[in-house]
Amino acid sequence: MESNQQADWMTRSLKSVWHPCTQMQHHETVPLIAVSHGCGAWLHDHDGRRYLDAISSWWVNLFGHANPRINAALKDQLDRLEHAMLAGFTHEPVIALSEQLAARTGHTLGHCFYASDGASAVEIALKMSFHFWRNSGQADKQEFICLSGSYHGETIGALAVTDVALFRDAYGPLLQRAHVVASPDARQAQDSESAADVARRAAAALEKKLQERAGRIAAVIVEPLVQCATGMAMHDPVYLSEVRALCDRYGVHLIADEIAVGCGRTGTFFACEQAKIWPDFICLSKGISGGYLPLSLVMTRDEIYQGFYDSDMKRGFLHSHSYTGNPLACRAALATLAIFDEDDVLNRNRQRAQRLADALASLASHPKVRHFRQRGTILAFDAAVDDPEKAASFSRRFFTAALQQELLLRPIGTTVYLMPPYILSDEEIDGLAARTQAVFEQVIRH
Numbered sequence: 001m002e003s004n005q006q007a008d009w010m011t012r013s014l015k016s017v018w019h020p021c022t023q024m025q026h027h028e029t030v031p032l033i034a035v036s037h038g039c040g041a042w043l044h045d046h047d048g049r050r051y052l053d054a055i056s057s058w059w060v061n062l063f064g065h066a067n068p069r070i071n072a073a074l075k076d077q078l079d080r081l082e083h084a085m086l087a088g089f090t091h092e093p094v095i096a097l098s099e100q101l102a103a104r105t106g107h108t109l110g111h112c113f114y115a116s117d118g119a120s121a122v123e124i125a126l127k128m129s130f131h132f133w134r135n136s137g138q139a140d141k142q143e144f145i146c147l148s149g150s151y152h153g154e155t156i157g158a159l160a161v162t163d164v165a166l167f168r169d170a171y172g173p174l175l176q177r178a179h180v181v182a183s184p185d186a187r188q189a190q191d192s193e194s195a196a197d198v199a200r201r202a203a204a205a206l207e208k209k210l211q212e213r214a215g216r217i218a219a220v221i222v223e224p225l226v227q228c229a230t231g232m233a234m235h236d237p238v239y240l241s242e243v244r245a246l247c248d249r250y251g252v253h254l255i256a257d258e259i260a261v262g263c264g265r266t267g268t269f270f271a272c273e274q275a276k277i278w279p280d281f282i283c284l285s286k287g288i289s290g291g292y293l294p295l296s297l298v299m300t301r302d303e304i305y306q307g308f309y310d311s312d313m314k315r316g317f318l319h320s321h322s323y324t325g326n327p328l329a330c331r332a333a334l335a336t337l338a339i340f341d342e343d344d345v346l347n348r349n350r351q352r353a354q355r356l357a358d359a360l361a362s363l364a365s366h367p368k369v370r371h372f373r374q375r376g377t378i379l380a381f382d383a384a385v386d387d388p389e390k391a392a393s394f395s396r397r398f399f400t401a402a403l404q405q406e407l408l409l410r411p412i413g414t415t416v417y418l419m420p421p422y423i424l425s426d427e428e429i430d431g432l433a434a435r436t437q438a439v440f441e442q443v444i445r446h
């Protein structure tokens, strides 16, 4: 009876829903899980099976599904104001959220501009940077620099600064491609190089590009500390301090895309804090609403904001989205920020991260594991799969095997990663580690 329900939902979904980031034909063999409800770190299907959401539902969920505190805030907000346009009007949730975020940068980035998805925040930062230079009489600064392996979203502007061929190449003719410079990915260390050496080498490559073209470059866009979508490529914080210095020296903006790595993922609230720098723009999304509602935003330094402040309408930043600053989403974000403070989340995450690393320690020396790495609550390793066909199907095979072990895990290529919500108990951490190892042993053997 229950099984029929699950199968029914799957059939109806495949007939009517076009799923994201999916070759739909793969669902001829890969299961599609119909979620009936969520609770804490767990997603439950219609058959009574459950799955530990070990990747936080695409890195958005911070404090579990159906979190009582976020739910209460949203229920309260629903009876006050679901939405009002943000041009000519304002409201408490968007004001309080902007104030609290600015305070978390010591008021260095004093204004927040709102959108819904991460890619829209990236578009906004790119447009703002270009428009700022235009308003400042430097209209030639029209180009952007991104890193090898960068990922900034799927809209046309965001894809132009994305360097993941699988997502970008089909749309190549539509894109005004950015300059791609070396990634500081610590896995590229040669001989006795340290991660910091790799970072300095990458910064030198960026400097070369800036020497050639700074007069045409509006901004450099980076994913601080972890380039997630390319396969959890991690780098030393010194890269960020070097890039900050180069951007200052050559007169270009630094855009920090903290959509995936912000909100505590890397151990500090903003990843940039670990390099003791502030960029000119910070893009936030995903975790900021606790994984509840689409919310993204761009924080800017005051001099950027001032560059648009004028009596001339055309010098203003006229970008808009209908749901800009949605009160429900902002209220979810405020409840999320409150949990950070009330539960001392960043400190407790350090213990959770350590326990997870300890529980998985035997994988670090496994003969089929390369580059076991961790930054904050992100833990990743690469599977050594020599056969190209097996490598191509590794992620799907791992996903399917993980489901049998009550885990939601979706490797990127042959990179297995864990990015769980910040609420796992010790037992859940130990169970996650043991089952991840079991799935890995099973998939690597076949």
Ligand SMILES: Cc1ncc(COP(=O)(O)O)c(C=O)c1O
Pocket (backbone or CB within 6 Å): 117, 118, 119, 120, 122, 151, 152, 153, 154, 223, 228, 229, 257, 258, 259, 260, 261, 285, 286
């Ligand atoms: C670093 C980064 N930037 C931008 C995005 C795009 O965000 P969204 O999927 O909400 O458009 C993502 C999504 O994974 C991301 O990881």
